[in-house]
Amino acid sequence: xxxxxxxxRMLANLLRICADGSYKIIEIRELEKAxxxxxxxxAHGVGQIITFxxxxxxxxxKYNDENVYCIAVLPKARIYEENRQQERKQQxxxxxxxxxxxxxxxxxxxxxxxxxxxxIK
Numbered sequence: 481x482x483x484x485x486x487x488x489r490m491l492a493n494l495l496r497i498c499a500d501g502s503y504k505i506i507e508i509r510e511l512e513k514a515x516x517x518x519x520x521x522x523a524h525g526v527g528q529i530i531t532f533x534x535x536x537x538x539x540x541x542k543y544n545d546e547n548v549y550c551i552a553v554l555p556k557a558r559i560y561e562e563n564r565q566q567e568r569k570q571q572x573x574x575x576x577x578x579x580x581x582x583x584x585x586x587x588x589x590x591x592x593x594x595x596x597x598x599x600i601k
Contacts (some may be wrong), residue, residue: 498553
């Protein structure tokens, strides 16, 4: 299963809040503030994300009302987050010399192309 960025961010926030694995009472405003502003998450969006996570058995919602949720993070969510972190560690960043080689190759190809077209006319 792959989560989108908003849902993944919400799950990470819930994992941080519910670090000990027990049920926690969390205000909706707190969840809204924990999300990045670029996601534009409001109370309705938080509700949709929580419902999605609960339906995929990543969290358990004991109860909720218009202001708070009582949530526990399930082991499946912790395993998902650990796997995601392992995948990030395994991804190798592009080295600076690869960028330089690419730039040099493009420069050489452009120069050679201009040189050849000059003498073909």
